[in-house]
Amino acid sequence: MRVLGVVGFCLSVALFVVAEGCGGQSHGDDDDSSTRSGGMSGVGDPQESKGGAPSSGAPGANAGIAGSGAQGVTAGHGGQSDGGATSSHGGTAGGGGAAAQGGALGNAGQGGEASQGGGGGEESTPAGICGDGELAAGEACDDGNAEDGDGCSATCSVEAGHICNAARCDPDGTHCSYTLAATFRDFNASTATGGHPDFQPGYASDGAIQGLVQELLDADGKPVQSTKATTSATGGFMHGQTAFAQWYRDAPPSSKPIAGEIVLWDDGTGRFTNRWGAHGEQWHGALTPNDYGVVTLGGPGGTGCEYCTPTATGMCYDPCIPFGSASACCAEIPTPKVFDGNPLFFPIDSAPGILSEPRFEGKVPAQYGWSGWPDETDMSPDYDPPVPVDAPIETATAPFPSTTHNFSFTTEVTYWFTYAADMNAIFEFTGDDDLWVFLNGHLAVDMGSWHVPTNGTLTIAGDQITATAQLNVDDTGQATKTAPPKNGTAETYGLVSGNAYPIKVFHAERQAEGSSFRISIAGFDVGKSLCVAE
Ligand SMILES: [Ca+2]
Ligand SMILES: [Ca+2]
Ligand SMILES: [Ca+2]
Ligand SMILES: [Ca+2]
Numbered sequence: 001m002r003v004l005g006v007v008g009f010c011l012s013v014a015l016f017v018v019a020e021g022c023g024g025q026s027h028g029d030d031d032d033s034s035t036r037s038g039g040m041s042g043v044g045d046p047q048e049s050k051g052g053a054p055s056s057g058a059p060g061a062n063a064g065i066a067g068s069g070a071q072g073v074t075a076g077h078g079g080q081s082d083g084g085a086t087s088s089h090g091g092t093a094g095g096g097g098a099a100a101q102g103g104a105l106g107n108a109g110q111g112g113e114a115s116q117g118g119g120g121g122e123e124s125t126p127a128g129i130c131g132d133g134e135l136a137a138g139e140a141c142d143d144g145n146a147e148d149g150d151g152c153s154a155t156c157s158v159e160a161g162h163i164c165n166a167a168r169c170d171p172d173g174t175h176c177s178y179t180l181a182a183t184f185r186d187f188n189a190s191t192a193t194g195g196h197p198d199f200q201p202g203y204a205s206d207g208a209i210q211g212l213v214q215e216l217l218d219a220d221g222k223p224v225q226s227t228k229a230t231t232s233a234t235g236g237f238m239h240g241q242t243a244f245a246q247w248y249r250d251a252p253p254s255s256k257p258i259a260g261e262i263v264l265w266d267d268g269t270g271r272f273t274n275r276w277g278a279h280g281e282q283w284h285g286a287l288t289p290n291d292y293g294v295v296t297l298g299g300p301g302g303t304g305c306e307y308c309t310p311t312a313t314g315m316c317y318d319p320c321i322p323f324g325s326a327s328a329c330c331a332e333i334p335t336p337k338v339f340d341g342n343p344l345f346f347p348i349d350s351a352p353g354i355l356s357e358p359r360f361e362g363k364v365p366a367q368y369g370w371s372g373w374p375d376e377t378d379m380s381p382d383y384d385p386p387v388p389v390d391a392p393i394e395t396a397t398a399p400f401p402s403t404t405h406n407f408s409f410t411t412e413v414t415y416w417f418t419y420a421a422d423m424n425a426i427f428e429f430t431g432d433d434d435l436w437v438f439l440n441g442h443l444a445v446d447m448g449s450w451h452v453p454t455n456g457t458l459t460i461a462g463d464q465i466t467a468t469a470q471l472n473v474d475d476t477g478q479a480t481k482t483a484p485p486k487n488g489t490a491e492t493y494g495l496v497s498g499n500a501y502p503i504k505v506f507h508a509e510r511q512a513e514g515s516s517f518r519i520s521i522a523g524f525d526v527g528k529s530l531c532v533a534e
Pocket of ligand 2: 145146147148149151152153
């Protein structure tokens with residue numbers, strides 16, 4: 001006989017404590033040995049300059065790394081300033097819609113939906129106007145002019161020898177995104193057959209280490225180890241310049257370079273950031289009973305809340321997810337705790353040409369709303385909305401949840417922008433492990449070695465340039481060690497208003513079992529195609 005006494009009983013949330021965490025284990029990354037390296041190579045003038053007016057181009061098509069070394073940029077618009085990066089379009093934050101781009105690897109660009117809406121016998125809406133400075137379906141680039149010879153032709157096609165990029169939006173102006181071409185290189189851990197000595201040092205880490213690389217990129221546009229880099233824990237577990245040079249070059253023991261992309265989504269405020277979901281969906285942090293408001297018992301499980309009536313803003317939970325109980329209950333629909341960036345960054349789990357080494361499950365860092373470093377398969381049942389066990393969901397990198405990930409790889413990304421003396425822009429990164437950001441060939445953000453996710457920023461405010469770096473964080477993601485800001489000027493970085501320059505990002509995933517990656521840009525003009533010569 002059922003006891004109905006519970007009907008209508010309003011339970012205080014405080015009574016229930018749902019364990020949320022999941023197996024936590026700590027992560028950490030660090031440890032090691034020692035040698036020194038030396039290296040320095042000659043560096044010439046690092047600046048890769050660029051010339052005058054840029055032109056444009058479409059995002060697209062190529063994935064490789066864009067220019068390195070010296071290249072001239074073609075065209076440039078004059079400087080643009082202002083803060084709001086980009087485009088006018090609105091962009092929605094959350095989710096869904098697929099904009100143009102496709103999945104993870106492959107080529108960027110293209111995409112767009114071609115369809116347009118037109119209806120019945122009428123001509124459909126124009127795909128866009130070439131030369132208006134906004135990428136529309138059917139345009140590979142749009143640099144805001146109708147001239148040839150600047151990288152983006154008068155018919156909005158990318159001219160030979162150029163790479164162009166700009167944000168692309170859905171026809172209705174929502175869901176804008178900007179695709180960064182990325183080059184990944186796969187390695188095996190030092191503990192695996194054919195492994196690279198610098199990868200998978202061990203589990204102890206005292207955070208990020210600065211000064212492991214020299215201030216200037218070399219003549220190939222690649223970072224060079226400093227004398228501080230050694231095989232010891234304080235030297236970043238580096239085994240010499242010869243070994244380090246392999247991180248971002250195309251020869252064994254790395255795989256062949258793997259062309260990919262990192263899509264940055266417009267969050268509606270002018271900021272573009274990468275996200276976890278394949279179509280721009282944000283990651284959700286853990287929910288607690290309090291997030292469901294007042295919970296009213298609705299009877300035994302399977303009865304569909306016959307003893308309670310959801311409020312206008314609530315719903316029936318059967319079983320009672322808010323309390324982790326098999327009974328039914330009525331409660332509020334919680335507001336998701338959303339995060340930009342990707343807490344499980346595994347871009348080359350299944351890319352052609354990757355190497356083979358033992359795989360590990362990924363752990364989710366505190367910066368994404370889950371404490372205790374839970375394994376993804378442990379926390380996935382508690383993810384809201386629920387993740388079907390038998391149908392991993394599509395994300396920007398590997399399906400979720402997954403128990404097998406390919407760690408030990410590097411990421412190289414080049415973002416070109418036109419410097420303007422009155423601009424106010426910021427480039428941000430949060431993640432692990434090694435991360436170096438070079439502005440026009442000069443080191444700016446410096447977070448070397450393997451470490452838990454830390455945050456680094458590069459701010460360009462007029463002629464003042466500032467780079468910051470967290471060096472370590474606690475288990476809640478709060479910084480416990482931060483480097484003094486690195487202050488510079490347009491002059492020290494070699495920037496001249498009106499010219500285009502590269503921000504080069506060199507990243508390495510060096511230590512399992514965490515791999516997270518967040519890049520965001522705000523205040524840069526990404527609305528009009530910027531073309532550079534390859
Ligand atoms: Ca256009
Ligand atoms: Ca043009
Ligand atoms: Ca690997
Ligand atoms: Ca890692």
